[in-house]
Amino acid sequence: MTFRAAVITFPGSNCDRDMAAGLEAVSGTPALRVWHGDADLPDRLDLIALPGGFSYGDYLRSGAMAANSPIMRAVIAAAHRGVPVLGVCNGFQMLTEARLLPGALLRNAGQRFICRTVALTVENTASLFTAGYAQGETIRIPVAHHDGNYYADGETLDRLEGEGRVAFRYAEAVNGSARNIAGVLSANGRVLGLMPHPERAIEPAAVAALGGTDGRRLFESILSALASA
C-alpha cells in the first residue's frame, strides 16, 4: 500500500517540513507537498496535514487567513467526504477557524509563548489517530505556541466530552485551556486538531532533544487504520 499524504504549506508555515519528514519516517513514502494558493488537492489522498507555524503572520487571528485561503475550500470539501485531516498547532487553529472543529484557540492564559515538552493524557483510543495508544495513558509531546488556550462554551464542551471527542488532555496546567483540552476530534472522528506537535516526537534523535517518541504512534495509528480499512 502506498500512503498518500499531503502536507499543505502556507506563507509562514514552519513545521511543514517536520510534518513531511515525520510522515515519511513512519510510512516510508514521501509526503506530497501542496501550496496554499493551489485550488485543488492531489487525488486519492489518505491524509491531509495542516502544519504548525505562523501562517500569514497570525494576522487578524491565528489561522483565520489560512482558513480562507484557496486550498482550504478543497480541504473542507475533502473533510466532508471523509478524508482524514490532521491539524497540528497552527493547523488546529485553522481547523477551528474553518469550523471543521468547534471552539477557538485564545492567547495562552499566562500571556507567554510556551515551548516545552508536556505530559498529555490519551482520552480517546477509538479514532484512527489514537487507536495505537492505551486509554488513559500518559504521553509526552512538545508544545510550542502562543495561542493554545482552547475555548468553547460549556454546552459545546459537555457535548465534546459526552461524544468522546476530547482526544488528548494536558496532564498538567499548560495554557489555560478549558478542561485542559489539548486535542479534539470532529463528530465523525476523522478530523483531529491538537496543539502539541507529535511530528516532533518520532525519531530516536527526539528522545534526547525533546523527550521521547510518543508522537510516532499517532502516525502509525493512521497507517494501521488505512491498512485495515
Next chain:
Amino acid sequence: MQVRVLVRLKPGVLDPQGRAVHHALEGMGFAGVEGVRVGRLIELDVADGTDHAAITAMCEKLLANTVIESFTIDTAGAD
C-alpha cells in the same frame, strides 16, 4: 464609504491581554480601573451603496470569529 467594524471578545471569554493591560495600569499608579477588555477596530473603505448584509457577511466570515467575538458595524459615525 467608510465603515467601522468594532470586534470585541464576548462576555465571559477570558481576555489575558486585557488583564495584562489592567495589571500594567495599576502598576503605573492609575487607580479605579475595574476592568480592561481589548478589542479591535477595523476600518473598511467600501463602494458607496454597499449593503449592510454584505458587510455583515464579511464580519461573520472573516473579520470576527463569532465563536468568541461579537461585532458592531458603524456606517454613520465613520468619517
